[in-house]
Amino acid sequence: MHWEQLLSLKRQGDTFKRLRKEQDETRLGFEVDYDRIIFSKAFRSLQDKTQVIPLSKTDFVHTRLTHSLEVSVVGRSLGRIAGKKIVEKHPYLSEIHGYKFNDFGAIVAAAALSHDIGNPPFGHSGEKSIGEFFKTGAGKKYQSVLSKKEYQDIIDFEGNANGFKLLTESKEGVSGGLRLSYATLGAFMKYPKESLPKKPTKHIADKKFGFFQSEKEAFINVANELGLKQTRNGDKVSYARHPLTFLVEAADDICYTIIDFEDGINLGLISEDYALEYLIKLVKDSINTKKYNSLVYREDRLSYLRALAINTLITDAIDIFITNEDAILKGDFHVSLLDKSTYAAQIKDIITLSVNKVYKAQEVIEKEIAGYKIISDILDVYSSALINEKENKASNYDRLMISTLPKFYQRTEISLYNILLNTCCYVASLSDSAAVHIHNKIMGKQLN
Known part of the structure; x- marks a missing residue:
């Protein structure tokens, strides 16, 4: 797979080429994607959809909306940092095609913003x-x-497939759904396969499916335009992930690992002592003990630890992504970025505690x-x-x-x-x- 193709600005129904070097820098196509998603009816409905605690009456527990916004912010950082390294490594992207590191951040931010848009x-x-x-x-x-x-x-029934349907489905007078760029749609496509065969391999992209039969043609069209690697032939539609999907997934994994844990603490389902014990393992190399000890209120202490933990995992995810860029572009990277994390054991401990104390x-x-x-x-x-x-x-x-x-x-x-x-x-x-x-x-x- 090749970055210049993966970063396609094409939108469904286009009859002309959209070249990056001809884009209006004040309203970049990838940023238009973000705007279209955030103003969509489907996105607005996330304000009253459960993240973890259904029908919660408290004002500090995350909904799908607040979760999606936070994932988008983390995704933007991941995309920008990775983009800077990629453009430095492949200068032709900038010199010939006009791509900039912020483009990667805009794509990942838009895809991350919409990652839960199809969830019931x-x-x-x-x-x-x-x-x-x-x-x-x-x-x-x-x-x-x-x-x-x-x-x-x-x-x-799969929320990811429903999300792709919402983003691309034509209706009377509205062709191509939100008409997002193919780059953003590609980054959104977490599981680029149809519902059968079910879990044919342990590859992360085979864990679920990403489109319904009703969107099969649209899905194939996007995959082919982006030059995604086809992983099965015949009547079994399946592709390798768009590389930026790994960053979208990492943003989601980082947020739900840390923030679901934080929700459990705020609800009193997890004691603050546990929070200190588990989170400090993630931030022990970056915590300013004097600053931490000066914080009087629990919310401020949690906020400080959360910010450090997210930053730690962002840095770690970027290192893994850049180290494995060649394998990712070949479709040969088979796990999520955080599965390779230096902090995999700590992440597992936090998720296990959240499952036992919050989800159950x-x-x-x-x-x-x-x-x-x-x-x-x-x-x-x-x-x-x-x-x-x-x-x-x-x-x-x-x-x-x-x-x-x-x-x-x-x-x-x-x-x-x-x-x-x-x-x-x-x-x-x-x-x-x-x-x-x-x-x-x-x-x-x-x-x-």
Whole structure:
């Protein structure tokens, strides 16, 4: 893979070349990507979507929105630092093509900003509840009328694939979705494969999948434009990652490792003593003990340790990325950057503590259980209504329910697969509160 191709400014539907050296420096194409994402409806809905604690009533616990903004900030730093080293190593990028180190930061920041844009309400349990409705619930009856890959798309409903759909899907009057640059779309594509075969190797890019069958053509188009390395042939669509995806992933890994841990401390699920013990292991080489001891309030002490820990992991991730640049460009780097981290043991300890104390906390479990029921019931009502309408069997209740959907999701002239997938994507688009509100109406608990 080659950087000058990987940094493509092309957008879906372009009929002309977008050359970096002809870009307006006051409004660079990669920065336009960031603006389009942040002003999108899908991004705004993240303000009321669970990061770890579903339906939290506290104001210091992260939502998908605050998490995405923080990941974007870390991603920008990773991209800029890596970009500076790459441009120094490959001066032709600047001298011939006009690329600058800030371009890398802008691409990674935009991709990182959108990395959770396709995630359903109620955290990761939201993805699982959508899948299980079709795998073991009432939606299993549709298996016989779907292809294997179509069925796999919905029983393993994937936020990353839904994100790619949101960013690229054409609608009436809006061709190409947000029309982001292919470089940003490439960096966003964390798992550049389709849903089958499932986990064919231990390669990090094979862990999940990155597009639904409905976006297969768009995905291949982006991959080919960027010159991504094809890793499987025939009817098995799979590519090596865009190199900058590793930086997007590292930004996410750094933030959720440190910040989910911080949320647990702020909620009282993890004691501050643990925080000191675990975080200081990460920052022992950079901490200013005198400054730390002068901080009176817990929030200030945590903030100081968090900043040092994030900076430590950024520096470490960059070293790993640059050291392995050649292997990454060849598609031969098979793990996440932090899996190679000098601090891998400390990261593992922090994540293990977060899992045991935060992710498995009773409050989290109880709300995830409620989320399963809410999502299953909403899926059942809407999928049944839409399929009945397609088959001319709709009841008055079915038609009433369909009328409550946004126009785009009311369509029944499309294939059964697309009706079911659209229903999943509609449910995934809901914020936590909106899902609760709709469920209350379905259950007759709320009349306004």
